[in-house]
Amino acid sequence: MKEMEKQDLKVKICGMRDKENIQQLIELEPDYLGFIFYEKSARYVSEIQMQEIIKLNFGETERVGVFVNESVENILRFADQGFFDVVQLHGNESPEVVKSLKAEGLEVVKVFSVDDDFEAKVLNKYADVDYFLFDTKGKLPGGNGVKFNWDVLEKSKIKKPFFLSGGLGVEDMEIVKNFKSKNLYALDFNSKLELEPGLKDVEKVKELLKPPNPPAGGEFGS
Numbered sequence: 524m525k526e527m528e529k530q531d532l533k534v535k536i537c538g539m540r541d542k543e544n545i546q547q548l549i550e551l552e553p554d555y556l557g558f559i560f561y562e563k564s565a566r567y568v569s570e571i572q573m574q575e576i577i578k579l580n581f582g583e584t585e586r587v588g589v590f591v592n593e594s595v596e597n598i599l600r601f602a603d604q605g606f607f608d609v610v611q612l613h614g615n616e617s618p619e620v621v622k623s624l625k626a627e628g629l630e631v632v633k634v635f636s637v638d639d640d641f642e643a644k645v646l647n648k649y650a651d652v653d654y655f656l657f658d659t660k661g662k663l664p665g666g667n668g669v670k671f672n673w674d675v676l677e678k679s680k681i682k683k684p685f686f687l688s689g690g691l692g693v694e695d696m697e698i699v700k701n702f703k704s705k706n707l708y709a710l711d712f713n714s715k716l717e718l719e720p721g722l723k724d725v726e727k728v729k730e731l732l733k734p735p736n737p738p739a740g741g742e743f744g745s
C-alpha cells in the first residue's frame with residue numbers, strides 16, 4: 524500500500540477530546556484537527572475540556588470547531604475563547620448564518636450530507652463559504668463511518684475547494700487519488716481511525732501521515 528502524499532491533499536482528523544491523545548496527534552502535524560461541540564455526539568468535547576486542550580501548542584495545525592444547528596451567539600462565544608480558527612457547520616444552517624460568521628472574520632466550512640438524490644444546486648446559495656464538506660447522509664449528522672457514492676460529486680463539478688468525508692480510512696488512499704475533481708482540497712477522517720469514540724488510534728494516524736517514499740533512483744538510489 525502506498526501512503527498518503529501529504530503535499531497533494533490536506534488532512535483533517537476529527538472528534539478528539541483526550542489531551543494526551545491530541546498531543547500525540549499534533550506531533551504528526553495534520554493540517555486540521557476537528558472538535559465536536561454537539562452534545563449528542565459520542566465525540567462531544569465540553570467547554571471545560573476545550574479550555575485545557577487549547578493550552579497545547581498546535582503549531583501549524585488548524586483547529587476546527589464542529590457545530591450542528593448551534594446559534595451564532597454560542598459559536599462566537601466559543602470562538603472568542605480561542606477554541607478554533609475554522610467553523611464547520613454540520614447541520615441545516617442557513618446562508619445567513621454563514622454570512623454572520625464570515626462577518627466576524629471566521630473561516631467557514633459548510634457541510635452537505637450526500638445520498639444518491641443530492642442536488643448540487645443547493646451549493647449556489649452558499650457562495651460565501653470558504654469550503655464545502657461532503658459527508659454521507661446517515662442516521663447521525665456526522666460520524667456515521669459510511670462512504671457515499673462519490674460519483675455524485677464527480678458528476679456535479681463542484682466549483683469550490685471541498686473536504687471529502689464519510690467513512691474514510693487509511694486503506695482508501697489509493698482510491699481517493701483517482702478522484703477527478705480538481706477542487707478536492709482535503710480529506711476528513713474520523714471513526715475509522717478510532718480506538719473508541721473520542722480517542723484516535725495514533726498508529727493508524729501515523730500510517731496515514733507518514734511521508735511518501737522517495738522516488739527510486741534518487742540521490743541515494745542505484
Ligand SMILES: O=C(O)c1ccccc1NCC(=O)[C@H](O)[C@H](O)COP(=O)(O)O
Binds near residue numbers: 564591665666712715
Ligand atoms: O463525529 C461525530 O460524532 C459528529 C456528530 C455530529 C456532527 C458531526 C460529527 N462529525 C464531524 C465530522 O467532520 C466527521 O469527521 C465526519 O462526519 C465523518 O465521519 P466518519 O464517517 O466517521 O469518518
